[in-house]
Each structure stands twice: as C-alpha cells, then as structure tokens.
Amino acid sequence: MVRALGVVIAAAGRGTRMNLPVNKQYVKLAGKPVIMYSLELFTRLEKVTRIVVVAHPEEVGYCRSLVPADGRITIVPGGKERQDSVYAGLRQLDSDTQLVAVHDGARPLLRAEMVYELVRAASQQGAAIPGVPVKDTLKEVDGNGLVVSTCKRDRLYSIQTPQVFDYRRLMEAYRRAVAEKFYGTDDASLFEHYCGPVVVVPGDYRNIKITTPEDLIIAEAFLRSERRDPFANRHWL
C-alpha cells in the first residue's frame, strides 16, 4: 500500500536537436506546451503529494507562468547536467516520501495506467522503469562513421520515464554519485550502480520523448488517434 508519491519533472534541458528558439518542454503540442501534458496527468493522480518541476535557471519565471495554481507544485532551478537537476528536485521532497517518480518533461504522452504499474512494481522491488523492446538493428559506429560492431538485440530495451524508486534508496544513490562524481545515463543507472536490481515493466511505444522535429509530428498523431481515456482502467494500489 503506497501512501504518497513524490514527482520530479526534469525540464531543464535545452533540446538543441529541435532547432527551435524555445526549450522543447515549452513547444506547443496541439495548442498546449509539451510539459503541461505530464504535469496535468500527475496533478490528477490522487496519491501524488508533491510535484517538483526542475526548470532551466533562466526559465523558472516562464515555467511558473504556465503552471496552474496548485499547492503541490514547486518549481526550482536546475543544475549543469540532467543528473544535477534531478538531484536538485529530489532534495525538495519531504524526507518521509515513500516513492518518487522521476519524469522527463519532454514526454507528454504517458498514461496513468503505466504510472500505476510502475508504482506497484517499485513498491515491491525498490525501483521500476518502463521499457519497450528495441525494433531496429543497432550498431556501434566510430568517429569516422565506420561500423565497429552490431549489437545483440534480443534483450535490449528502449527505456522511458517515469522511473519510480524507493525515495530513501534513490537519495542514497544520488549522495554517493555526487561524492564520487559518478554520472549515469538515467536515474535507474545510479540505482543499479549503488542500490541493486531495477525491474523493467512494459512501457508504451507512444510514450515518446520530444527530441527532434519529427517527434512533434508523431506526438500530434498519437494525440489525434487517442480514443481511450488516459485514465481508463484506473486501479490504484
């Protein structure tokens, strides 16, 4: 039984690959800034007690102007790397927070159902992340554009967010990572390195991260095709 879920939304990245003057979290998707989609979803989940949005230091004011008045939402400035930003967000949560969901602000299409599954798995396992099987062949390429090796694809998963963790254990991993200057690719890689096994639960091919201009076209198409209520099959713990 999960009493309370803290949420950290990472929105401090600059998204240089979008070729846009505005941060990708604030690009409009079907008329609404990308970040608002996940923010609204989390505010509608009753067990969510606190949401910390980590914005770029120069965009804290702009971010605040977008966010609805909700006593649970705090906006803080991020740090140099994504990991520094997430840590800044995590430190804002109450020390008795049981579970925390760390989410990318640039992933607007997450569904409540997947959050429930992750919370359920993380409350048993300590850490749960969404993943989908990789579709394409992957190769390692050297600096000259030549193939170095072809990856074995059988057990490779594309990892998404939100990633849900036991709050105290994730904080311990972050403290040690800071002390040792260890940088991971995502939050789970810190948990894997310092705390132990992380379980992968089925992700959703629709839960894309807005990274390149093509992703906006994809996200709008998914929104248009969405017939089911994102709150369908609501069964909380």
Add this chain to the structure above:
Amino acid sequence: MVRALGVVIAAAGRGTRMNLPVNKQYVKLAGKPVIMYSLELFTRLEKVTRIVVVAHPEEVGYCRSLVPADGRITIVPGGKERQDSVYAGLRQLDSDTQLVAVHDGARPLLRAEMVYELVRAASQQGAAIPGVPVKDTLKEVDGNGLVVSTCKRDRLYSIQTPQVFDYRRLMEAYRRAVAEKFYGTDDASLFEHYCGPVVVVPGDYRNIKITTPEDLIIAEAFLRSERRDPFANRHWL
C-alpha cells in the same frame, strides 16, 4: 560512376507484432499497401535495372497481383529466415550487377535522396547503410525483467535500410555465411563479418519500419506532413 543498381526488397516476414491477419507489407497506408511505396520509388530511379521482391511462399501470387507491370520487377518466394530470403533475392540478379540495395518492404518512407547518398558512399566504400543516433537510454534486460546493464549510447546508431553493397562482395559474404551457417542481424553484419568496413551515412528519422500498430499512425502522420517532393534535390551520380 555507377552504371546499374540492383534492388532486393525483403517482404517475406510475417510481422506477428502487428496483431493483424495480413502481412505488414500489405497493410494499407493512406489507401495503398505499404510495400508499394518503396517499390514505386525504386521503379522511378533510372539507374535501377532490376528489382527482386522476395515474398512469403504463400503470398507470391497476392504480391504479383499488386505489383505494376514493369519488366524490371521479379517476385520470388523467400526462405525460412530473413537472411535466406534475401539470399534468394540476390541470386536472381545478373552476375555483372555492380551495386545492390537491400531494402525492407515494411519501410515505406524512404527518399530518393538517401538512396543516392548510399549509392555514392557504397561505390567508394563497398558497403553503406543509413543510421540515426539512438535517442533513448538502452538497457540489457534478463529473462526475469531485471536490468543487467545500461548501454553506452554515445556511438550507438539505429540502422535502417536500404543497405547498399558491392554486389560481388556481398554475394561472397552470403556464400560463406551459408557454408558456415552464420546468421547476422542484418545484411551489413554479414559484410562486416566477411568483407570489411561498412560506412554509416545519415539516415532519416522518418524512414521507420512498420513493426507495431503505432508505426502505422506515425507513417500516416509523416505522409500527411510531407511537403517536399520525395525526389527533391535529385542529383544522381
């Protein structure tokens, strides 16, 4: 200077992940079977001398009923694995074929421009494939759903088709692979294993493979958003 380009389109797969009664190559995309998009593109390229479509043995007749009357197109039945099917297609090409492009029938959104780039690179290097940088974090997951390791993403590319090769060298790789029962993930992996370096040229995030139902939504959105002529910037060798 490339005189002639042979093409093999692999369309023998069953596509079980589509949850559809029809093979994914024949699913309708904006009213037209998926495979027709790449087939039509290749028939419009003047240097293409021969196109071999490799169909599932039970679908050769159906495939033939779709394909336009064009003396350059041959349809042959495929084998057990994708690799067997591609080899069946390759054997249909004239022995003096200079370069061959091997393409997945389930990738409808390729552009002539990318084919030109690949042909140019392959005529110098012997083998050229399209790739795009991987966006998501990738993890290896064990049979219990637990993370085994997080991949280093810096130099990982998602590999697409068409893959373009020196025909004689690719045939030599296939002959040796058959003799040694060596199976690769894609055609380039055989070339890498037996012949030497393969160069990666910039792919296109739009050039997706129709693998799951979400991919049809994405492909239709890309088709709708396509403003440029797919034959724009036509500069053949």
